[in-house]
Amino acid sequence: VALQVLRHEEFEEGCKATCNGPYDGKWSKTMVGYGPEDNHFVVELTYNYGVGEYRLGNDFLGITLVSSQAVSNAKKMGWPLKEVTSGVFETEAPGGYKFYLEDKEKLKQDPVWKVTLGVSNLQKSVSYWSGLLGMKIYEKDEEKQRALLGYADDQCKLELRAVGGAVDHGTAFGRVAFSCAKDELPSIEALMKKENQKILTPLVSLDTPGKATVQVVILADPDGHEVCFVGDEAFRELSQVDPNGDKLLDDAMAADNSDKWFAEHNMKKVSA
Numbered sequence: 001v002a003l004q005v006l007r008h009e010e011f012e013e014g015c016k017a018t019c020n021g022p023y024d025g026k027w028s029k030t031m032v033g034y035g036p037e038d039n040h041f042v043v044e045l046t047y048n049y050g051v052g053e054y055r056l057g058n059d060f061l062g063i064t065l066v067s068s069q070a071v072s073n074a075k076k077m078g079w080p081l082k083e084v085t086s087g088v089f090e091t092e093a094p095g096g097y098k099f100y101l102e103d104k105e106k107l108k109q110d111p112v113w114k115v116t117l118g119v120s121n122l123q124k125s126v127s128y129w130s131g132l133l134g135m136k137i138y139e140k141d142e143e144k145q146r147a148l149l150g151y152a153d154d155q156c157k158l159e160l161r162a163v164g165g166a167v168d169h170g171t172a173f174g175r176v177a178f179s180c181a182k183d184e185l186p187s188i189e190a191l192m193k194k195e196n197q198k199i200l201t202p203l204v205s206l207d208t209p210g211k212a213t214v215q216v217v218i219l220a221d222p223d224g225h226e227v228c229f230v231g232d233e234a235f236r237e238l239s240q241v242d243p244n245g246d247k248l249l250d251d252a253m254a255a256d257n258s259d260k261w262f263a264e265h266n267m268k269k270v271s272a
Helices: 068-077 122-132 181-192 230-240 245-255 256-266
Strands: 002-010 027-035 041-049 051-054 060-066 082-085 088-092 098-102 112-120 136-141 144-149 157-162 175-180 198-204 214-220 226-233
Touching: 002 245, 027 245, 051 175, 051 181, 051 230, 060 157, 068 088, 068 136, 122 136, 122 144, 122 175, 175 230, 181 198, 181 214, 214 230, 226 230, 230 245
Parallel strands: 060 098, 112 157, 175 226
Antiparallel strands: 002 027, 027 041, 060 112, 082 088, 088 098, 136 144, 144 157, 198 214, 214 226
């Protein structure tokens, strides 16, 4: 099984919930995963047409996949791999993001095992994600300053790892999103208000042309990691796999003359 393009959408202006970061203008999003968004972890790739590069911070520390297929694919393609522990290889996506490939047959339906975020204070972060957001603690290692949390045994896990100082978000921007019953969104927002936690986007409806309107609440954890909760009922409709997703992405890439346009106008894309 390989990662698939599940859907692709183009937008003429920035998202009112800053889905594409704090950038205005034309952008696109492409959802990729090993299967439908209802029951798989999915990566949302956002592309801002006018941005040439981003400065990465220490906030997003990588995604771990359990897939011997991914390891053999990387070796076949000559993609640089570094063995960090026995049977676990570190590699880098073109933008510099880290992936860890575990050379084992996948244990479950979805090979994505965990997403790792950097934190400045492990105890404070665990209290937030577990105590306030209701995640179960699967592992906690004080010596290695890491914790593994999740909402369900068969879902992708969230790993929090102390970075030994402040968390730097760079300029790339990203967030972790969860779907939940729409009726839960007001109570999530109310709890965060009561606990004096940061709410980046109060409960808002987001329109996608020709598709469902979804409701979201976007929070920030103690280190400023963005956490989005989205109403599941409308999201199920919005997140249907689009059989034309691959073609839409290919067409968009073929039509993207932004590099050429900037060169012809003696301009450079911004370095965010």
